[in-house]
Amino acid sequence: DGGITQSPKYLFRKEGQNVTLSCEQNLNHDAMYWYRQDPGQGLRLIYYSQIVNDFQKGDIAEGYSVSREKKESFPLTVTSAQKNPTAFYLCASERWGLEAFFGQGTRLTVV
Amino acid sequence: AQSVTQPDIHITVSEGASLELRCNYSYGATPYLFWYVQSPGQGLQLLLKYFSGDTLVQGIKGFEAEFKRSQSSFNLRKPSVHWSDAAEYFCAPPTSGTYKYIFGTGTRLKVLA
Secondary structure, three states, rough: OOEEEOOOOEEOOOOOOOOEEEEEEOOOOEEEEEEEEHHHHHOOEEEEEEEEEEEEEOOOOOEEEOOOOEEEEEEEEEEOOOOOEEEEEEEEEEOOOOEEEOOOOEEEEEE | OOEEEEOOOOOOOOOOOEEEEOEOOOOOOOOEEEEEEOOOOOOOEEEEEOOOOOOOOEHHOOEEEEEEEEEEEEEEEEEEOOHHHHHEEEEOOOOOOOOOOOOOOOOOEEEEO
């Protein structure tokens, strides 16, 4: 079955560490997105990519980085520059102009 | 600006009661619109979608939504709510292309036994 997979489900980061969240899709979608979700704030766009080897910053890109070397994969790195990384992170993919498909999310906690 | 608005942040209903969640849009002559549901700790799942044609759209889990151009609305409804419907609901356009949509706060539904 086609779908979008995020891993890991839970991730713990020490202060000053970089961590990478994985997002893989086998839906053959061109567009992929990363959102951050905090309680009471809905989903906020971190980065998006509409095609391989190209990506754009969303509203809260500071402290994050991404790559899009393959159509199927859009990993997100939370760098040490992100001062408040504890949140729920959602990856999504979309066939152009249609509905989005979401992964099950990764909950990142700073320890 | 192109956007959708969900006026209600929290809604509480009793199990078995009817439900209506409001969504207003401000873009496009014939907008594409979606409703998603998010259970706690999970990703978002598509409930239903509107592209064109019939203004009453049926979705999964017994939900429906009605597109009203005159009111710029796309409200979600369910005749009888079940306890398992407690979740957060998001109304949204497509995220790609000219929309570059950022999801709003959604509407959190609480169901009383």
